[in-house]
Amino acid sequence: MIAKKITERIDEIDSFESKFKGVVLKNNNLIIPYFNLGVSQHPLNEMNDLKYLNFSYIVCLNVSYLAGWSEEERIDVVIIDGIKKEQVYYFGGENLDDKNSIFNDFKICCKEIYLQTLDTTELSDKKWKMDDEFIKEKVSDFWNGKFMPTAVKELIG
Amino acid sequence: MNTLDSFAPRYAQIMFGLAVGEVVGIFSATVKVDLMGGTGGSKLGSGWINYDLEASGLSGISDDVANFSKHFPQGSVSEIVANNPQTTFLSEVTPSLESGGTITVRGNMTNKYFKGIYNGKAEGLENYNVISRTENVPNKGYMKTGGNDPVTGKINEIILMKKTN
Numbered sequence A: 001m002i003a004k005k006i007t008e009r010i011d012e013i014d015s016f017e018s019k020f021k022g023v024v025l026k027n028n029n030l031i032i033p034y035f036n037l038g039v040s041q042h043p044l045n046e047m048n049d050l051k052y053l054n055f056s057y058i059v060c061l062n063v064s065y066l067a068g069w070s071e072e073e074r075i076d077v078v079i080i081d082g083i084k085k086e087q088v089y090y091f092g093g094e095n096l097d098d099k100n101s102i103f104n105d106f107k108i109c110c111k112e113i114y115l116q117t118l119d120t121t122e123l124s125d126k127k128w129k130m131d132d133e134f135i136k137e138k139v140s141d142f143w144n145g146k147f148m149p150t151a152v153k154e155l156i157g
Numbered sequence B: 001m002n003t004l005d006s007f008a009p010r011y012a013q014i015m016f017g018l019a020v021g022e023v024v025g026i027f028s029a030t031v032k033v034d035l036m037g038g039t040g041g042s043k044l045g046s047g048w049i050n051y052d053l054e055a056s057g058l059s060g061i062s063d064d065v066a067n068f069s070k071h072f073p074q075g076s077v078s079e080i081v082a083n084n085p086q087t088t089f090l091s092e093v094t095p096s097l098e099s100g101g102t103i104t105v106r107g108n109m110t111n112k113y114f115k116g117i118y119n120g121k122a123e124g125l126e127n128y129n130v131i132s133r134t135e136n137v138p139n140k141g142y143m144k145t146g147g148n149d150p151v152t153g154k155i156n157e158i159i160l161m162k163k164t165n
Helices: A133-143 A150-155 B003-016 B065-071 B090-096 B112-118
Strands: A004-006 A024-026 A029-039 A051-070 A075-081 A089-091 A106-117 B032-035 B048-051 B077-083 B097-107 B128-134 B156-162
Touching: A029 A106, A029 A133, A029 A150, A051 A133, A051 A150, B048 B065, B065 B090, B077 B090, B090 B097, B097 B112, B112 B156
Parallel strands: B032 B048, B032 B077, B077 B097
Antiparallel strands: A004 A106, A024 A029, A029 A051, A051 A075, A051 A106, A089 A106, B097 B156, B128 B156
């Protein structure tokens, strides 16, 4: 797959069983690195059943509202309390940095949002396994930001 | 074997613990389906049938949701629960659900299939009235696909009732 910015049908992305790590919130931009993001009825997979991306980013620009779910207190903790628009995006999954972190699930309002694929992104019918030998090293590089496109890096530079 | 033939012995087994063939008047019994209930049997307790690709055992039916009506004749199901559905299903189960029957769907807003129903955008919703929508219901130890990882995050619930024909 080629590195691509996909702005269409963000609501058709499923992060319920995905994993994320190294979330960055800077310059009012939120970057979530994702492993196993699911897509269906989406430009990358028009079928009904989910297919999974090994590596990708969700990029949110000019975030005006951000809340994170506290697993311990079972409440949404508001992090940016600006304009809450009608269109709310939900992203979450398993936070590999801290499973009990308040950043477990995100509720986001922003000016622009897109899915960023990478040159190393592949799509699979089944979920990817992080500890599979053939992908292990790439996973580690991905979490370390090695594949992050320059345009994304600049947003948080 | 027609649909009714395959239906009757299975429910006699599930509802009354009868051997296949010992079917007597089971159609008056309430049929409750734990849709996409994961591996094995239903975790919802006795009287629930787990319908999942990975279901097994006496109270499990292993099949795709697209084939739901092959296992459950028209209007034969009174209640369906779907916790964190992993595909679209409303259109597939509607013929089998009796008029006034309910579907309870629980899930996380990061689950696109749940979100579609909760936000009123899913295909097939026109056949239902929304009875309730509840945010942040208790997490009763729900598990993700595969049955090893617990579901985390806020869980919402919506209860739908099938419109009378």
